[in-house]
Amino acid sequence: MKHFKLWMFLLLCSAASGQSSWEIVADEINPNNYYGITVANGVVGIVSSPQPLKVTDVVLNGVYDYYQRGRVSNILKTFNHVNMNLDIDGRRVGPNNISGYKQVLNMEKAYLETSFDVEGKASVTSQMMSLRNMPYTAMIDVSITAMNDIRITPMSVLEAPNHLQDVRNYYSEIDRPHVNIPLMTSVGLSPSGKIKLAASNSFVFSEEHGEEPDIIHEEWDYNMHLAKFHKKLKKGETYRFSIVASTVSSVQYEDPHNEAERLTIFAMLEGADRLRKRHEGAWNKLWKSGDIEVTGSLEITRDVRSAMYHLYSFSRAGTAYSLSPMGLSGLGYNGHIFWDTELWMYPPILMLQPEIARSLLEYRYERLDAARENAFSHGYEGAMYPWESAGDGSEDTPVWALTGPFQQHITATVGWAFWKYYQVTKDKEWLSTRGWPVLKEVAKFWASRVERNGPGRYDINNVIGANEWEENIDNNAFTNGMVKTVLEYATQAALELGISPDPDWMHVAENIPILQFPDGTTRENATYNGVIIKQADVNLLSYPLNVIQDKNQIMKDIEYYLPRLAPDGPAMGAAILAVLYNRLGMSEKAAEIFSSSYKPNEVPPFGVIAETAGGTNPYFATGAGGMLQAVINGFGGLDINDEGIIQVETKLPSGWEKLIIKGVGVDNKTYIVEEK
Structure with missing residues (x-):
């Protein structure tokens, strides 16, 4: 009987662990209706793909050149340096010969895990991360378990986006008594020719020197080259390897070619385990100094953490980089910096990560x-x-x-x-x-x-x-x-x-x-x-400006302008009204408005936020900032005045048992609001 109870307990724990507020699971992936998730470290953003072992874009923060629309600058996509191909028994792995395809974003540790089976031959799992500890470097960990005796051919593919010109590809092996470093590098110029970009990557093997696989380098005609190796696996055997990849530009370094290779060599010799440990440690520090939990609603906690994850991913302390409305999720709004930063994204970052907030201001000061x-x-x-x-x-x-x-x-x-x-x-x-x-x-x-x-x-x-x-x-x-x-x-x-x-x-x-x-x-x-108006304007005088403080006036303005808000307007406007309704003591109405500020904007399969309801341009980081203000400044009751961070009277909506806001301000205080 004791054994049965223990088995039931473990089963329940296992089932519960499948519903985590730290994970976003995509197990119904339709390539025709897919909006990728981004792993980023404030400098390099990597956008996922519906195709196995592929990524859609790699975006390099702070690097702009003139191309595409409007005769104005656009943030640059850099080399796609973390793409892979995989052949098993001579056949390319792709959507037509895999099953059980699933992608999971682990927000706590900031990696995207992709897993699938290959037609009875192997189970494959990869984990991709933009390393928080190395701002210009990414890593992919790959694990392949053989279902039968097989021969695998993993390929690291380095490809230039179409807008880069004068692309040069290089391959070398640095052989030392204790290690062999297979180094694949690409260098190119921005559309105007003013900026040089470089990317470099290398395999990381766990075998002793001399026992690692031999690397074969192949160069193709269309700005792409690859490095591959062959490996035979016995049934039940698991083989693991990693790829480290760095990308920089002449905006950051005078000699991006050499620097990309130096960073890749450093990462390769650090090894996958040390890199992962430092990456996870950096993210653990972020979450310890700024996290939000809604007891009673796993879904809302996950949604709120997704917003925080994206703002943390798109920004970084110790830099002079700011935040675009779309962060590092692509080229939306040309990657330019608007008021979205200071009014919408900056306030929650200031509350939870003052050092990152300082970097956003440094951008303006410079x-x-x-x-x-x-x-x-x-x-x-x-x-x-x-x-x-x-x-x-x-x-x-x-x-x-x-x-x-x-x-x-x-x-x-x-x-x-x-x-x-x-x-x-x-x-x-x-x-x-x-x-x-x-x-x-x-x-x-x-x-x-x-x-x-x-x-x-x-x-x-x-x-x-x-x-x-x-x-x-x-x-x-x-x-x-x-x-x-x-x-x-x-x-x-x-x-x-x-x-x-x-x-x-x-x-x-x-x-x-x-x-x-x-x-x-x-x-x-x-x-x-x-x-009809695009978004809240007058209501901003009540929050965050506090120019209008009379509650009757605040309600009068809400009642007039709420019906005039365009249903297809941007996400953040409704979030402001959620703050105001809560401060007026109308927590249920605030919860209704809060949900409408982002839920209709979620797109599959990760529920990333588009700018408008039914929109197709995620990730809208501005909306995430508004949503977090609704939670922190509305339901949490936090505000900023000359005394610092204060808490005003507030009330939780039904279903929210407790709101816990951790790591607030320079003192890392915890604020708790409980259901009354």
Whole structure:
């Protein structure tokens, strides 16, 4: 009887382990309806493929060149350096001769596991990761178990994307008394020829030197070459090997060819086990310093962790890289940097990973001179940040999009984000060297930008607000509210450093109008007449700006603008309303809005988030940022003010037994909200 009970206990544990909030399982894979998952480390993003042992794209952060649309720069795909082929008994493994095909993203340890059987011959498992401990390096671990006596031929394939030119392929073997390093490398130029990209990879074997397989190198005509080996396996035997691969560009290194090879050699000699241990250790540190769990809902916990996983994957501490709306999941929005970073993705990162948040701000600080030049060219003082920013910080919006010169609220939003970092960290040295220089220039810009038409009429005319469907309008609610706020923040920053602020900044702030309809509803702009809007604009004055704090006013604005939100608008707008509903004590309505902010946007087979409901352009990291704000700042009740991170009164919706937010702020505090 005891043995039976033990067996039942183990069976139940096994069944439960199949439902993990750390894993996203894709076991119904349709190549015609497949949107890949990304493994990334803040520098190299690798997008999965429905084809076995393949990947779709490899994206290198911070590397832009001019090609494709709009005569503006585009983030570059680099060499596909982690693709594989596998032959078993002379036949290529592919969709037509495999079964049990499954892909599982392990978010806790940040690897994608792919497994399948090959027509009664072998079981194959691969685990792919973009190494967190080596920002330019990826690794694939492969395990093949023979069902019968077989001969396997694994191939590491290195392929250039079509836009690279003057591609050169190299192969060499570095033979030392203790090791042989088979090194396959490709080097090419970006479309303009200005940037050199390089990628290199190598097999990693567990056999002693002299017993490892012999490598055969083959070069093909269409910018592709491969390295392969043969191995005979007995029935029941399992063979394991790894591939390490590095990619860099002349943006990061003066000599990318040599550096890619050096990094690959280092990774190869570190060995797969050491690399994995360091990779998992780095991710463990991230999760310890920033995790969220919803007791009572495994599904919501998984969804929230997916959002965190993607934001963590797309960003990195110790760099000056920022976040594109699509992160490192592809070439969406050309990989450019918008307000999406500071208003949507940055706030949850600031709460959970302040060091990563600092990197996002460093991107803007390094481009302050370009913003000054942009302000000068438009006839203003201070710094005017571009709506779309890429490599050098100049305006990179296509000329046909009016958002470029007119969506100026981004300049105020950048300044807002800088002060928020100081509120959380109280890092006065950073404020002196980074925060103040930016806030000062932002304030100077807006003081020169307003049109002084009398008391209470310091108008900001001819702009585009958060609702991009209303172009070239006057006194936009969000723009005006953010400008008032950042002028106050710049004044505070000066006082904090013992500097006399320009008194004109507060004078301007006090005279910028927030318009209303006759019934008291906040008006989106001077000519807004109730048409459908792309996304929340007025409601941003209540959260995150706190310009509007009266609960009756907040509800009045929600009731007016919620029915006017476009059903096909971007995901993040609804998330803001979820925060506001929760702060008004309406947790069930908040939960309904929260679910609508991302669930309709999930696409198969991993449930990655598209920009809009029914959209086909994942991963929309901006939406993930909005969703996390709904959880952290709405249901969690966390907020940021001059005291630092505080918690306001909040309430959980039904089904949420407990909300646990771990690793908050520089003190790594844990906040718990329990069902009442």
